[in-house]
Amino acid sequence: MIPNIAAFKTLIKDRVGLHFFNGMEGLLNAALHQRMSERGKESFEEYYDKLSVSTTEFDKLLSLLTINETYFFREQDVLDIVCDKLVPRILEQRSGPVRILSAGCSSGEEAYSLAIKLHQKYQENFASRVEIHGCDIDTKILEKARAANYSSYSFRGVDPLLQQTYFTRNGNQFQLHDVIRNKVQFQRANIVKEQLQPNFDIILLRNVSIYFDVETRRLLHFNLLTMLQPEGALFFGNAETLANNFGILKLKQEFGHFYFCQPKSARAPQPTPSAQPRIITPVIPAEAPFVAAPVPSSQQCDRWIKKALACVADKRFNEAEELIAQVLDSDIHHQEALVIKGAIALEKCEFEETALSAKHVLELDEWSAEAKMLLGLAMMWQQHTQQAIAWFKEVVYQQPGYWPAHYYLAEMYRQSELYRPAQRTYRITLQLLNAEMNNTGNATALRLPLSFPSNSFRFLCEHQLAQFTTQDGQ
Ligand SMILES: C[S@@+](CC[C@H](N)C(=O)[O-])C[C@H]1O[C@@H](n2cnc3c(N)ncnc32)[C@H](O)[C@@H]1O
Numbered sequence: 001m002i003p004n005i006a007a008f009k010t011l012i013k014d015r016v017g018l019h020f021f022n023g024m025e026g027l028l029n030a031a032l033h034q035r036m037s038e039r040g041k042e043s044f045e046e047y048y049d050k051l052s053v054s055t056t057e058f059d060k061l062l063s064l065l066t067i068n069e070t071y072f073f074r075e076q077d078v079l080d081i082v083c084d085k086l087v088p089r090i091l092e093q094r095s096g097p098v099r100i101l102s103a104g105c106s107s108g109e110e111a112y113s114l115a116i117k118l119h120q121k122y123q124e125n126f127a128s129r130v131e132i133h134g135c136d137i138d139t140k141i142l143e144k145a146r147a148a149n150y151s152s153y154s155f156r157g158v159d160p161l162l163q164q165t166y167f168t169r170n171g172n173q174f175q176l177h178d179v180i181r182n183k184v185q186f187q188r189a190n191i192v193k194e195q196l197q198p199n200f201d202i203i204l205l206r207n208v209s210i211y212f213d214v215e216t217r218r219l220l221h222f223n224l225l226t227m228l229q230p231e232g233a234l235f236f237g238n239a240e241t242l243a244n245n246f247g248i249l250k251l252k253q254e255f256g257h258f259y260f261c262q263p264k265s266a267r268a269p270q271p272t273p274s275a276q277p278r279i280i281t282p283v284i285p286a287e288a289p290f291v292a293a294p295v296p297s298s299q300q301c302d303r304w305i306k307k308a309l310a311c312v313a314d315k316r317f318n319e320a321e322e323l324i325a326q327v328l329d330s331d332i333h334h335q336e337a338l339v340i341k342g343a344i345a346l347e348k349c350e351f352e353e354t355a356l357s358a359k360h361v362l363e364l365d366e367w368s369a370e371a372k373m374l375l376g377l378a379m380m381w382q383q384h385t386q387q388a389i390a391w392f393k394e395v396v397y398q399q400p401g402y403w404p405a406h407y408y409l410a411e412m413y414r415q416s417e418l419y420r421p422a423q424r425t426y427r428i429t430l431q432l433l434n435a436e437m438n439n440t441g442n443a444t445a446l447r448l449p450l451s452f453p454s455n456s457f458r459f460l461c462e463h464q465l466a467q468f469t470t471q472d473g474q
Helices: 005-016 022-039 044-053 055-065 076-093 109-129 139-147 160-166 214-225 298-313 317-330 335-347 351-364 369-381 385-398 403-415 419-437 454-472
Strands: 098-103 130-136 149-151 167-170 173-176 184-188 200-205 228-236 250-254 257-261
Touching: 005 022, 005 044, 005 055, 022 044, 022 055, 044 055, 055 139, 076 098, 076 109, 076 200, 076 228, 076 257, 098 109, 109 130, 109 160, 109 184, 130 139, 139 184, 160 167, 200 214, 214 228, 298 317, 298 335, 317 335, 335 351, 335 369, 351 369, 369 385, 369 403, 385 403, 403 419, 403 454, 419 454
Parallel strands: 098 130, 098 200, 130 184, 200 228
Antiparallel strands: 149 173, 167 173, 228 257, 250 257
């Protein structure tokens, strides 16, 4: 038990933005114990005083607290958009270099993945066309990034030929070739409070904001606003984007993906970045304190959820969305709110948003039947029948009592002219509905889609089964 744990939490959040959500408090406890035992006899109060004044000690503790998980070509679709669409488009409009920042770069895999892809594309012209920078708060992980020497763990899913082309094996390690290594400059920076200049054309800030609370994410957006070129693009991780939509930067959809850009009102003319490679220099950190908003209680969140569901039932989707946004403002990872958000997007036929919410939920809980159901429905409504079948099947294997999945699976079988499986699956749906009526079945947590009355499902199943009977001449 650490008596002044709250003071440690506040200090860390004020300095670098990291917020220890309930599930992450163990990490802070373990790190504090480790540092204190390494330093010798000291009380928690003495250690706190040391931490407040010593940047060296703060950095050592921080290295134990940051989650540095990363690998080459992670969420490759965004890297493709950056390298194949955005960089060429900027180079058509002006001469290079295009300035790219991997913010929260950890051990460098993201920045180097971009460099490799752009080297493949531009070969010897690569040096003059792009500048790639990486920054992170964790000084220890930056040493690893600069060394560019990786174990096979960093190459999950990487094409072996590409690995052979750009790395030299040395025992169990793989050393990145200098042509790529020298192209990326790394430096320590706190992305929440420090500004890197001159401005960037493209910023990737992926899998970092999930460790910040809503106040910190808002501050982060104001900071990012000043670091982005007028036509620049800022990418968050796939599951983070919508939870970062504060209206500070403008959300834009292009090439089947969401990214943020400057709102028109903020687009002050910027000097064109020099073709000379420049070292980015942080401006003195702003001393603006973090103002913590009062955190709504879980009962308040439950009330908002209930109200949101009532609004959905009345088809008042905008109101429902506002209520759900309030829940997510207080807890970015609130699973039920994320599912409802995805379900509302589905009602509005905003399928990409449905998929983003569902994927966010699956990152938190890979067994979420509701998230898979949302993905199945989004596929079905876009007439991707086979993908819809695959998702619905996953749900029924995983949660056999979840009758909405059986019902839509039956529908998809029928549309694919797979009549026998369709009949069988409608019957199962009816049995589950009957069991639920008699209270003997597993009550499903959240029925999807939200606006569909469950008594209609019974009628629809009976109707379809009757059709089969007529066709069979039975
Ligand atoms: C999970 S890694 C993400 C790595 C990479 N962006 C990716 O998506 O694979 C998160 C990184 O963010 C860094 N980080 C956390 N807070 C930061 C801050 N305030 N400023 C800069 N980097 C930060 C951590 O040190 C960690 O290395």
